[in-house]
Amino acid sequence: MKAKGDLEIFLATAPGLETVLCDEVKANGFRAPKAIPGGVTIEGRWHDVWRANLVIRGASRVLARLDRFRVTHLTDLEKRARKVKWADVLRPNVPFRVEASCKTSRIYHSGAAAERIANAVTAELGAATSSEADVGITARFENDVCTISIDTSGELLHKRGFKEAVAKAPMRENLAALFLRQCGYDGSEPIVDPMCGSGTFVIEAAEIAARLMPGRARHFAFEQLATFDGAKWQTLRETKGAAAVTPAARFFGSDRDAGAITMSQANAERAGVTAWTEFQQKTVSELTAPDGQPGLVIVNPPYGARIGDKKQLQPLYRSLGQTLLNKFPGWRVGLITADAQLAKSTGLPFKPTAAPVAHGGLRVTLFQTGPLG
Numbered sequence: 001m002k003a004k005g006d007l008e009i010f011l012a013t014a015p016g017l018e019t020v021l022c023d024e025v026k027a028n029g030f031r032a033p034k035a036i037p038g039g040v041t042i043e044g045r046w047h048d049v050w051r052a053n054l055v056i057r058g059a060s061r062v063l064a065r066l067d068r069f070r071v072t073h074l075t076d077l078e079k080r081a082r083k084v085k086w087a088d089v090l091r092p093n094v095p096f097r098v099e100a101s102c103k104t105s106r107i108y109h110s111g112a113a114a115e116r117i118a119n120a121v122t123a124e125l126g127a128a129t130s131s132e133a134d135v136g137i138t139a140r141f142e143n144d145v146c147t148i149s150i151d152t153s154g155e156l157l158h159k160r161g162f163k164e165a166v167a168k169a170p171m172r173e174n175l176a177a178l179f180l181r182q183c184g185y186d187g188s189e190p191i192v193d194p195m196c197g198s199g200t201f202v203i204e205a206a207e208i209a210a211r212l213m214p215g216r217a218r219h220f221a222f223e224q225l226a227t228f229d230g231a232k233w234q235t236l237r238e239t240k241g242a243a244a245v246t247p248a249a250r251f252f253g254s255d256r257d258a259g260a261i262t263m264s265q266a267n268a269e270r271a272g273v274t275a276w277t278e279f280q281q282k283t284v285s286e287l288t289a290p291d292g293q294p295g296l297v298i299v300n301p302p303y304g305a306r307i308g309d310k311k312q313l314q315p316l317y318r319s320l321g322q323t324l325l326n327k328f329p330g331w332r333v334g335l336i337t338a339d340a341q342l343a344k345s346t347g348l349p350f351k352p353t354a355a356p357v358a359h360g361g362l363r364v365t366l367f368q369t370g371p372l373g
C-alpha cells in the first residue's frame with residue numbers, strides 16, 4: 001500500500017538492465033523498489049524525485065506519475081485531462097511539451113492524443129506549449145488506460161553535465177555505471193579500460209569510488225515545477241556532496257588513438273577525477289597490469305555493424321584475450337560486445353551471460369570472467 005501523499009516514481013533504463021538498476025535503487029534506500037519492463041518503480045515524495053535524479057547512476061530519466069484513467073475517445077480524453085491537478089505541479093509561466101505513445105488502445109493516434117492533453121493543460125493553467133520546453137509531460141496509452149507522468153529529469157541523465165568531448169561510439173554513462181555494478185564493482189578496486197575512447201568507464205568508476213553524485217553538475221526539469229523548493233534542494237545537494245571521499249584505488253584508461261586520450265583527460269578534468277585517473281596512448285598488445293592488487297578490466301571493443309567487420313575484428317579480440325590471460329592474473333574481465341563469436345575469439349573463460357541490453361540500435365551483452373588464473 002502506498003503511503004498517503006506518495007507519488008509513484010518511475011526510473012527508466014535500457015531494457016535488460018532493470019534488475020541491476022533495482023539493486024542500485026535499493027542500495028540507496030528508496031521505498032518499495034520494483035523492477036518492471038523498461039525500469040524500476042519506487043514510491044516517495046518530491047524530495048525522493050530530486051534525490052533519485054541526483055544520486056542514481058543507472059537511470060536514463062525519472063518520471064513522476066500524476067494520474068491514470070481509462071479512456072477510449074479523444075473527446076473524453078480532453079475532458080478527463082482537464083481534471084488532472086496540473087496547478088499542483090506545473091507553473092503557468094513555464095512552457096511544456098507533451099509526448100504520447102499508444103499501444104493496444106482505441107486511442108491510437110499519438111499526435112492527436114498529445115494535442116488534446118496539451119489543450120487541456122493550457123485551458124486549465126494558461127501555460128503555453130513549446131517543442132523546446134524542458135518540462136515534458138508523457139502520456140502512455142495501453143489497453144485503453146492512459147497514464148500521465150511528468151519527466152522530472154529534462155535532458156537524459158547519462159548527460160552528467162561535464163562531458164564535452166565524445167568519442168565515436170561512446171558508452172552512455174548510465175549503462176557504463178550499471179555494467180560496472182553488474183561486474184560487482186563497488187569502488188574499492190582498481191579499474192583498467194584498454195580501449196577507453198572518451199574515458200566513460202574509467203571516469204564513472206572513479207566517481208563511484210569518490211562517492212561523487214552523478215547529478216552534481218547539471219540542472220533538472222524538476223527545478224521548473226511548482227513542487228520545487230530551492231532551499232531544500234540546496235540542503236540535499238550539500239548533504240550528499242559532503243559524503244565525497246578520496247578513493248584508495250586508481251583508474252587506468254588507454255586507447256591506441258591519441259585523440260581519445262586527450263578527450264579522456266579533458267573529461268576527467270571536468271569531472272574532477274584527474275588525481276585518481278591515468279590515461280595513456282597504447283594498443284592492447286602493449287598493455288601491462290598496473291602494480292598493486294588486481295581489480296577489474298572493463299572494456300567495450302569495436303564490434304562493427306557491417307558484414308565483413310567481424311573477420312577483421314577477430315585478431316583484435318584474440319590479441320586482447322591473449323594479453324589479459326598472460327599479463328592480468330587475478331583480474332576479472334567484463335567485456336561488452338554485440339557479437340558472441342567475437343567475445344569467444346578472446347579465448348577468455350566467460351561465465352554464462354545475462355540478458356542482452358539495447359544500446360545504440362544494437363543488442364549488446366556483458367561477458368564476464370571470474371579472477372583469471
Ligand SMILES: C[S@@+](CC[C@H](N)C(=O)[O-])C[C@H]1O[C@@H](n2cnc3c(N)ncnc32)[C@H](O)[C@@H]1O
Nearest residue numbers: 170171195196197198200255256257283284302
Ligand atoms: C567502442 S569504442 C570504446 C568507447 C568507450 N567505451 C567510450 O565510452 O567512449 C572502441 C575503442 O577501441 C579503440 N581501439 C581499437 N583498436 C584498438 C587497439 N588495438 N588498441 C587499443 N585501442 C583500440 C578505438 O580507438 C575506440 O576508441
